[in-house]
Amino acid sequence: MEVKVSMSYLDDEKYSVKNASDNELIIDMYAKEKKKNLSPMELLLSAITTCAAVEVVSMIKKRKRDFNDIKAESTGVRADSHPMYYKQINVMYEIYSSDLKDNEAERFISLALTKYCSVGSSIRKDTKVNHSFKIIRD
Amino acid sequence: MEVKVSMSYLDDEKYSVKNASDNELIIDMYAKEKKKNLSPMELLLSAITTCAAVEVVSMIKKRKRDFNDIKAESTGVRADSHPMYYKQINVMYEIYSSDLKDNEAERFISLALTKYCSVGSSIRKDTKVNHSFKIIRD
Numbered sequence: 001m002e003v004k005v006s007m008s009y010l011d012d013e014k015y016s017v018k019n020a021s022d023n024e025l026i027i028d029m030y031a032k033e034k035k036k037n038l039s040p041m042e043l044l045l046s047a048i049t050t051c052a053a054v055e056v057v058s059m060i061k062k063r064k065r066d067f068n069d070i071k072a073e074s075t076g077v078r079a080d081s082h083p084m085y086y087k088q089i090n091v092m093y094e095i096y097s098s099d100l101k102d103n104e105a106e107r108f109i110s111l112a113l114t115k116y117c118s119v120g121s122s123i124r125k126d127t128k129v130n131h132s133f134k135i136i137r138d
Numbered sequence: 139m140e141v142k143v144s145m146s147y148l149d150d151e152k153y154s155v156k157n158a159s160d161n162e163l164i165i166d167m168y169a170k171e172k173k174k175n176l177s178p179m180e181l182l183l184s185a186i187t188t189c190a191a192v193e194v195v196s197m198i199k200k201r202k203r204d205f206n207d208i209k210a211e212s213t214g215v216r217a218d219s220h221p222m223y224y225k226q227i228n229v230m231y232e233i234y235s236s237d238l239k240d241n242e243a244e245r246f247i248s249l250a251l252t253k254y255c256s257v258g259s260s261i262r263k264d265t266k267v268n269h270s271f272k273i274i275r276d
Contacts, residue, residue: 001222003179007187007210012195017184021173025163025181027188035159040189040257041141043163043181046155049145050165051178057150072145083259084139119178121221124262 041076041086044119048129049074049091051119055112056093060100068138069096086127093133105133179214179224182257186267187212187229189257193250194231198238206276207234224265231271243271 008016013029014037028037038046049072060067070093077088091113095105109131113120120129146154151167152175166175176184187210198205208231215226229251233243247269251258258267 001216001218003183003214003216005176005180005184005187005212007184007191007208007212009191009195009208012199013192015188015191017176017188019173019176019180021170023173023175025176025184027184029192032159035157035161037161038143038155038157038163040185040192040255041260042143042157043185044257044260045141045143046145046163046165047178047181047185049143050153050155053145053147053153054151054167057147061150070147074143074145076141078139078141078256080139082256083253084256085259086141086256115221117178118216118220118222118224119182121223122179122182122262122265123260127260 041078044086044123045074045076045089047119048089048113048117048123051117052091052109052112053093055116056095056108059108059111060095060097060104063104065100065104066098067096067100068098070094085124088128088130089123090130090132093131094136095133096136096138098137100135102135105135109133179216182224182261183212183214183227185257186227186251186255186261189255190229190247190250191231193254194233194246197246197249198233198235198242201242203238203242204236205234205238208232223262226266226268227261228268228270231269232274233271234274234276236275238273240273243273247271
């Protein structure tokens with residue numbers, strides 16, 4: 001199974017990427033003041049967070065638990081010297097459900113990050129991926 | 139050095155992510171007909187392609203070579219069974235320059251992908267990252 005993207009140059013720190021369906025993504029590496037788009041390392045962190053979230057939601061629904069919402073806050077800790085790869089990734093999910101159990105959430109998130117999510121399994125083995133969660137019963 | 143993103147749920151296969159500067163990215167996993175945004179695995183491929191391109195352009199300019207444009211076509215070959223990680227990534231750059239030499243392009247791209255690009259060094263060691271290039275002299 002193949003994934004394809006095409007990249008075009010917009011300026012030294014700004015690029016456009018299109019997928020096979022011609023959907024466009026703009027990426028920039030500007031400093032905060034000028035920044036309009038995510039950077040490559042922010043994309044990687046976003047990719048693992050959402051990829052696992054899709055799997056978590058799917059497992060919650062398969063288990064026929066109530067599901068209202070899911071949010072996440074993720075941080076990636078980079079190496080101090082080049083190449084500044086992710087030494088550690090921390091993903092915290094907030095799941096809004098009236099009846100999801102703690103041990104179910106723990107198992108679903110763990111399975112999603114380590115087993116089902118293709119992005120999670122594409123990163124280096126010595127990157128420590130930590131997860132945590134809160135279940136909000138509202 | 140820490141990178142942070144926040145994720146919100148839009149629907150089971152569509153998510154919004156914001157970085158620390160509040161720049162937004164929409165990610166979806168829809169099938170081609172419905173698709174408007176890149177998927178997580180497309181984001182990973184886009185991230186490595188652009189991250190290395192930034193470094194390549196920087197090296198071309200430091201070397202004071204002519205630089206007019208850079209494009210790329212990247213493919214990622216996924217494992218056949220879950221988790222469908224990238225077994226192989228192929229990046230082909232087209233560099234528009236009147237005087238960049240082949241051995242310089244080869245060295246810059248190789249250094250960018252293997253050494254300078256943080257996304258490249260964040261992926262698993264057994265993912266084979268191949269590169270190729272064309273220099274266009276127009």
